[in-house]
Amino acid sequence: MTQPKVLISDKMDPKAAQIFRDRGVHVDEITGKTPEELKAIIGEYDGLAIRSSTKVTKQILEAATNLKVVGRAGIGVDNVDIPAASAKGVVVMNTPFGNSITTAEHAIALMFALARQLPEADASTQAGKWEKNRFMGVEVTGKTLGLIGAGNIGSIVASRALGLRMKVVAFDPFLTPERAVELGIEKVELDELLRRADFITLHTPLTDQTRNILSRENLAKTKKGVRIVNCARGGLIDEAALKDGLDSGHIAGAALDVFETEPAKDSPLFGTPNFISTPHLGASTSEAQVNVAIQVAEQLSDFLLLGGITNALNVPSLSAEEAPRLKPYMALAEKLGSLVGQLTTGTIPRISIHAEGAASELNTKPMVAAVLAGFLREQSDTVNMVNAPFLAKERGIEVREVRTEKEGDYHTLLRVSVKTSAGERSVAGTLFSNAEPRLVELFGIKVEAELAGHMMYIVNEDAPGFIGRIGTLLGENGINIGTFNLGRRDAGGEAVLLLSVDSPVPAGVIDQASKLPGVKLVRPLKF
Structure with a gap:
């Protein structure tokens, strides 16, 4: 096996490069390159490890002829053109958990700073004033904290807030009632959270659904005297409306670590009373920097050496432990998809993947992607598991996934069916000795064959x-x-x-x- 090559193009903790070397991956640390300089060298590499400085644009990806994976040491991937990477067949990963505690603690720190007006009190005191009566704070004990987003970071904030004897309510469409009980929080709709919360913290990605979630209209629905903290993403709050709320006194305080435009050097919020800002410090602790560097190196090594896919944003996850067990199934799936793709013509509106018996107990998402890759290979010579689902969607192909735990004639079976003008046509295959792919049915006819x-x-x-x-x-x-x-x-x-x-x-x-x-x-x- 040829030794894979990885480029670290942003400054990163040295432990990342050492992990690559220890795992048998060739690594080069070349930072500070311009886009043109990066384009000139990126074609040599199988993997690219970045922070926030490197912009992985469509032009960079076009020059990256051997690139298989991009790993972002951190959460945000605004600097990666994910649609272009997907079309190119490049896996994009991030490390969403390496700085979770750090970001959660920063939110709690800003909440305390708002509650006790710490930055203003510090500036006043160091200016030689002693304005003890000016800075009247509030306790957090007994107050209601409203979480907008109760995922990984939000749940850590919730646990810290509960330790402070706060009441926690959360708005998160993906939060199940069972998970809310487990976290000890109350799941509510957004309007109720706005009405009840004394403090609001945001912990959600920036999407079309969450952009300006604290709009002017929603800010007007908040309890008078509310204090708002955002350590998640700029663009979640209407910043002009937030300033108006602070100026009017309806909003008692706000603390932003993130801004709609960064770096934020001339925000209208600057200088507003009861406003605190930090320069996107959510992940800025030494522990977090080490953690995300280690995680991105481990994830890229697992992918390049073992086929494991962790924290990917454009392909189903596949752990390094799962990969060896799933490898023969994925080979079978790709061959069945290829067989159907070569034997059917015309428009295919629907393709169904049916896992039966032992196959149904496994992670079937990679199998589905492998079927689509095999099926679409006749239409594109650059198709792979990463871009196949996107190509299928572009072509208007409906993809169905079915599981049946009960065994049929075989202990494990994978069936691929396509809807054609002549009706449904299907092929089926199994694994001999749990490792060797075999075709066992072809368009309703029993036939045993190795597809090779x-x-x-x-x-x-x-x-x-x-x-x-x-x-x-x-x-x-x-x-x-x-x-x-x-x-x-x-x-x-x-x-x-x-x-x-x-x-x-x-x-x-x-x-x-x-x-x-x-x-x-x-x-x-x-x-």
């Missing part, structure tokens, strides 16, 4: 003498047959023949075979 190399698919009438005729034809043209794999619906009816051959079958020979007596269809195949 160059093959011929022939549909013919089941009649004596046909095997001799096809063997003679191939022999006369210097084509050696590896294996014969036969199947038929019933005696004298329609039969299928899958031949493995040692070399590609010329178009002229395919044409001659199609003219043999009883032959209905001949197709060359390649796996």
Whole structure:
């Protein structure tokens, strides 16, 4: 196996490079390059490890001819063109948990700073004033904290707030009632949170659904005297409306670590009374910097060496522990998808992947992606597991996934079905000895075959003498047959023949075979 190469293009803790070396990955640390300089060298590398400085644009990706994975040491991937990476077949990963505690603690720190007006009190005192009566704070004990987003970081903030004897309510469409009980918090709708919360902290990504979630309209719904903290993403709050709320006194205080435009050097919020700002320090602790560097190195190494996919943003996750067990299933899935793709023509509105028996107990998302990659390979020579789902969506193909735990004729089975103008057509395969992919059914006909190399698919009438005729034809043209794999619906009816051959079958020979007596269809195949 060729040693994979990784480029670290942003300053990162030295432990990252050491992990790559210890795992057998070649690593270069080349930081501070301009986009043009990066384009000139990126083609050598299989992996790219970045922080926030490197911009992985469409142009960079086009130059990255060998690139397989981009790893962001941190949460935000605003500097990566994920659609372009997906189209290119490049996995994009981040490290969402390495700085979770750090970011949560920063939110709590800002909440305390607001409650006790610490920055203003510090500036006043160091200016020689002693304005003890000016800075009247509030306790957090007994107050209601409203979480907008109760995922990884939000749940850590909740646990800290509960330790401070606060009441915690949360708005999060993905928060289940069971998880809310487990966290000891109350799940509410957004309007109720705005009405009840004394403090509001935001812990949600910036999406079309969350952009300006604290809009002017929603800020007007908040309790008078509310204090707001945002350590998540700029753009979640209408900053002009926030300033108006602070100026009017409706909002008692606000603390932002993130801004809609960064670096924020001339925000209208600057200088507003009861406003605190920090320069995107949520992840800025020595522990967090080490953690995200270690995590990105481990994730990229797992992917390049073992096929493990962790914290990916554009492909299903596949742990390094799962990868060896799933590898033969993914090989089977890709071959079945390729077989269907080579044997069907015209528009395919729907493809279904059915996992049965032991296969249904596994992580089927990678199998689905592998089927789509195999199926679409006839349409694109750059398709892989990463971009296949996106290409299927672009082509208007509906993808269905079905699981059946009950075993049928086989201990484990994977079936791929496509909807065609002639009706539903399906192929099925299993694993022999839990490792060797085998086709066991082809368009309703039982046939056992290994799908590998160059093959011929022939549909013919089941009649004596046909095997001799096809063997003679191939022999006369210097084509050696590896294996014969036969199947038929019933005696004298329609039969299928899958031949493995040692070399590609010329178009002229395919044409001659199609003219043999009883032959209905001949197709060359390649796996």
